[in-house]
Amino acid sequence: MLAPSPTLPEEFRPLRVDEYHQLIELGVFEGTKVELVGGVLVEMSPQGPAHFGLIPYLNHLLVSLVGDDYTVSPQGPVIADEISEPEPDFAILTKRDTRRTGKPxxxxxxxxxxxSSLRFDLGEKARRYAGAGFGEYWVIDVQDRSIHVHRGPRPDGTWTAVETVREGELQAVAVPPLHLDVGDLLDF
Incomplete structure (x- = not known):
């Protein structure tokens, strides 16, 4: 497991995923939108028009491209480690019955x-996703109209390759049937 963020005080005691689930069951977060990242509760920003507009479009696109061989999970939680359960906009999973196995x-x-969350998405979230061994991580930058592509996760929370793509064809290495035209996707 990755340690909590190095910017936190040494005395910091991270909240664990199992404790987070207990708090959810007690209704502690009723009426709020939070996610657990690195043992810290992070309040999620409301979606602006550009962000919200991309979600249904991208959902339809992803489902049609990956077909029946994969599961597209929109805005659901994934367990990255014992102290992180972020809720990415999308997670592409192996085809399996998540109703029985719980959170991916x-x-x-x-x-x-x-x-508005670009720094966090490219920082602590990227670190957590790499440490979890998730095969690939894309951050669609609404302001810059680009996609930050992370590949080759390492257990220490780094990636072997990170590139920014603004045009051309983007092929997902971890999900071979997923390839899209970046210019078309970012034309909003």
Whole structure:
């Protein structure tokens, strides 16, 4: 498991996923939208028009491209480690029955649509997703109209390759049938 963020005080005691679930069951977060990342509760920003507009479009696109061989999980939680259960905009999973197995722990590709949370998405979330061994991580940067593509996760929370794509064809390595035209996707 990755340690909590190095910017936190040494005395910091992270909230664990099992404790987070107990608090959810007690209704502690009723009326709020939070996610657990690195042992810290992070309040999620409301979606702006560009972010919200991309979600249904991207959902339809992903489902049609990956077909029946994979599961597209929109805006659902994934367990990255003992102290992180973020809720990415999309997770592409192996085809399995998540109703019986609970929350995914083996995402092949995680996608965040980012507007106001770009620094966090490219920082601590990228670190957590790499540490979890998720095969690939894309951050769609709404302001810059680009996709930050992370590949080759390492257990220390880093990626072997990170590139920013603004045009051309983007092929998901972790999910082979997923390939899209970046210019078309970012034309909003």
């Amino acid at each position: 722990t083996d995402a092949l590709l995680v996608i965040e649509v980012s507007n």
